[in-house]
Amino acid sequence: MIDIKFLRENPDAVKENIKKKFQDSKLPLVDEVIKLDAESRAVKQQADDLRANRNKISKQIGALMHQGKKEEAMAIREQVTKQADLLEELEQKEAELSSKVTEIMMTIPQIIDPSVPIGKDDSENVEIERYGEPFVPDFEVPYHTDIMENLNGIDFDSARKVAGNGFYYLMGDIARLHSAVISYARDFMIDRGFTYCVPPFMIRSNVVTGVMSFAEMDSMMYKIEGEDLYLIGTSEHSMIGKFIDTINPEDTLPQTLTSYSPCFRKEKGAHGIEERGVYRIHQFEKQEMIVVCKPEESKMWFDKLWQNTVDLFRSMDIPVRTLECCSGDLADLKVRSLDVEAWSPRQKKYFEVGSCSNLGDAQARRLKIRVSGKGGKYFAHTLNNTVVAPPRMLIAFLENNLNEDGSVRIPVALRPYMGGKEVIGK
RNA sequence: GGAGACGUAUCGAAGUGGUCAUAACGGGGCUGACUCGAAAUCAGUUAGGGAGCAAUCCCCCGCGGGUUCGAAUCCCGCCGUCUCCGCCA
Numbered sequence: 001m002i003d004i005k006f007l008r009e010n011p012d013a014v015k016e017n018i019k020k021k022f023q024d025s026k027l028p029l030v031d032e033v034i035k036l037d038a039e040s041r042a043v044k045q046q047a048d049d050l051r052a053n054r055n056k057i058s059k060q061i062g063a064l065m066h067q068g069k070k071e072e073a074m075a076i077r078e079q080v081t082k083q084a085d086l087l088e089e090l091e092q093k094e095a096e097l098s099s100k101v102t103e104i105m106m107t108i109p110q111i112i113d114p115s116v117p118i119g120k121d122d123s124e125n126v127e128i129e130r131y132g133e134p135f136v137p138d139f140e141v142p143y144h145t146d147i148m149e150n151l152n153g154i155d156f157d158s159a160r161k162v163a164g165n166g167f168y169y170l171m172g173d174i175a176r177l178h179s180a181v182i183s184y185a186r187d188f189m190i191d192r193g194f195t196y197c198v199p200p201f202m203i204r205s206n207v208v209t210g211v212m213s214f215a216e217m218d219s220m221m222y223k224i225e226g227e228d229l230y231l232i233g234t235s236e237h238s239m240i241g242k243f244i245d246t247i248n249p250e251d252t253l254p255q256t257l258t259s260y261s262p263c264f265r266k267e268k269g270a271h272g273i274e275e276r277g278v279y280r281i282h283q284f285e286k287q288e289m290i291v292v293c294k295p296e297e298s299k300m301w302f303d304k305l306w307q308n309t310v311d312l313f314r315s316m317d318i319p320v321r322t323l324e325c326c327s328g329d330l331a332d333l334k335v336r337s338l339d340v341e342a343w344s345p346r347q348k349k350y351f352e353v354g355s356c357s358n359l360g361d362a363q364a365r366r367l368k369i370r371v372s373g374k375g376g377k378y379f380a381h382t383l384n385n386t387v388v389a390p391p392r393m394l395i396a397f398l399e400n401n402l403n404e405d406g407s408v409r410i411p412v413a414l415r416p417y418m419g420g421k422e423v424i425g426k
Numbered sequence: 427g428g429a430g431a432c433g434u435a436u437c438g439a440a441g442u443g444g445u446c447a448u449a450a451c452g453g454g455g456c457u458g459a460c461u462c463g464a465a466a467u468c469a470g471u472u473a474g475g476g477a478g479c480a481a482u483c484c485c486c487c488g489c490g491g492g493u494u495c496g497a498a499u500c501c502c503g504c505c506g507u508c509u510c511c512g513c514c515a
Contacts, residue, residue: 045477048484055484058496062444077495084495204505228505247474368475377474 001105001333001366004037017111022120022328026107033104040097047090054080054087106213109332110362116336119326125339126326131310132319134343134350139404141346144395145277148174150406151424154278166267166282168391173424177410178285178390180417181316181397182260185287185388188312189258194289197259199238202229207241210367219268235261235288236384243292243369248380250373254293254301258387261286278391279351287387294371298358298381302336305385306356309340312388313353315413318400319343321350335360340386342396353393354386 007014011030018026057080064073117126148154153174159167170178190196208217208230222231232238239259248255262285278284289308291301306322313320325337337357341350361379364370369380401409407425410418418424 041477044484048477051485052483054495059445061495065444073495080495 001362002108002110003361003365004033004101004105007105007108008034008037013111014108018109020112020116020118020327021109021330021332023109026109029104029108033101033108036097036101036104040094040101043090043093043097047087047094050083050087050090053083106366107332109330110335110360112327112330112334113336113358116330117324117326118328120328121326122329124326125329126324128322128324128338130319130321131314132317132343134319134345134348135400136345136348137402137404141399141402143277143346144398147398147402147406147408148394151408151426153177156276163282166280168278168281173418173421174394176418177397177414177424178394180414181388181390181393182285182287183417184414185312186258186260188315189287189289189308189387192308194256194258197235197239197257199232199235199242199259199261201232201238201261203232203238203241204228205230207237207244210244211237211240211363220265222264222266231264232261233265234263234286235259236290239288239290240363240367240369240382240384243380243382244367246368247370247372247377248292250294250371253371253380254291254297256289256291256301258287258289261288263389277395279395281391284389284391286389289385289387291383292364292369292380293383294373295361295378295381298335298360298383301383302338302356302358305383306338306340306354309354309356309385309387313340313342313393313396316397316401316411317409318393318396320353323350331357333359333362333366335362342393343400344396345399345402351396353389353396356383356385358383 002014007030011034015027015030018024018030057076060076061073064070064076117124119125142150145154145156148170151172151174153171155169155171159169186196202224205228208221212220212233220233224230238261239257243255262283264283267280267282289305291298291305293301310320310322320340320342323339323341325334325339330337335358337355339352340354340356342353343349344351359382361381363382364379369382370377371380398408401411403409403423403425405425407423409423410421415421
């Protein structure tokens with residue numbers, strides 16, 4: 001959400017930004033919202049005047065009653081009664097207009113960073129850098145679930161019976177590996193100065209509507225029956241929720257948090273649940289990082305955040321690359337976003353394992369996350385990034401560390417979390 | 427789940443239909459005076475949102491409604507906290 005004052009003063013910049021994102025259908029909204037906003041302020045002014053008048057007269061009535069001049073009091077009461085209908089009408093109009101303005105403002109995209117490449121959709125995202133040699137072994141790499149099944153590490157059949165498609169039982173060493181990665185990632189981030197955090201796994205509807213759009217909510221969130229609670233789709237939801245409607249003293253920033261949580265997603269629509277495998281499922285676990293900082297520091301944090309993910313994957317001997325989201329693929333709330341992709345020796349291509357976003361002040365404005373400092377109060381900047389989401393990373397892990405005999409190497413960094421094992425096999 | 431109490435600024439807390447919202451009273455913080463410095467003392471200062479060039483005005487007593495000329499105060503719904511009982515990892 002952008003500042004309406006900015007939009008008022010720089011309508012052309014806002015329009016230019018909309019064009020860059022190939023959302024030309026939103027162009028008329030800019031002038032429309034300027035008009036509605038002007039109307040809204042005018043109506044508000046009128047209503048304010050009436051309220052001021054009412055307050056004044058009410059005070060007079062109070063004074064008169066006190067002196068026992070009941071007759072006089074009753075006489076001037078008339079004046080308020082007379083304007084009551086008009087005031088009610090104005091108040092209705094006031095609410096109507098301001099909700100219309102907010103509604104439109106929610107759809108106006110955040111001003112993107114000048115460095116964002118211009119492009120229509122994800123096909124035009126730009127590779128930034130590769131880390132590690134994409135390696136293809138001279139034997140055939142099986143599908144990841146076959147690797148797991150071969151190690152007795154996954155049971156889809158039982159999961160389907162118990163919970164349906166999109167769920168899984170991880171078993172034995174694979175389950176242990178999954179937990180090992182989470183624990184390792186947690187310590188990795190703690191070592192880098194982040195504060196570890198286990199947040200609520202359910203959140204109220206007012207937090208849900210604060211942190212996501214209605215469309216997102218419908219396609220992602222599971223609702224608890226009979227309660228005002230939703231299962232989180234990512235710990236970012238509860239982590240950012242922690243800051244809703246807060247004023248944070250400058251010296252408490254930056255807040256750098258790393259959180260663990262299971263994540264629940266309906267995955268309704270667009271992609272759907274993957275038939276075979278753990279790439280896209282209803283339930284997974286994730287280590288996440290979020291930063292709330294001063295505006296001038298968000299660029300710096302953005303680079304630090306995605307670098308953490310790259311370093312983590314590299315420490316597990318997985319080749320990765322970074323991919324900059326182009327303007328058209330960038331969500332409306334984001335200033336900049338960068339995907340970290342891991343190498344798949346089987347598919348001989350990279351696939352998404354994490355996503356790093358700088359939301360600038362857009363999320364903060366919407367959720368009223370403010371900073372108080374010597375220069376007054378202003379909106380914070382917020383960022384988030386995946387450290388690692390193990391089911392998905394297991395795909396990359398297993399494919400890149402697979403031996404020809406079906407066993408899997410455990411990188412040095414993970415061994416302490418795997419009871420010292422150097423390899424897992426049958 | 428049952429019973430009761432409560433929700434007002436940075437904290438404690440007063441206010442129970444009008445002249446009480448920067449909001450009594452007390453504590454804390456900040457600034458200044460006194461001091462070689464500190465403590466003590468004294469003085470000042472210390473919430474948010476919105477409209478306006480400004481003067482100024484509007485909103486804000488957990489949240490949302492209602493009654494009233496006027497609501498922190500009365501009524502309804504919701505949320506939260508605490509205490510006791512029950513139940514449970």
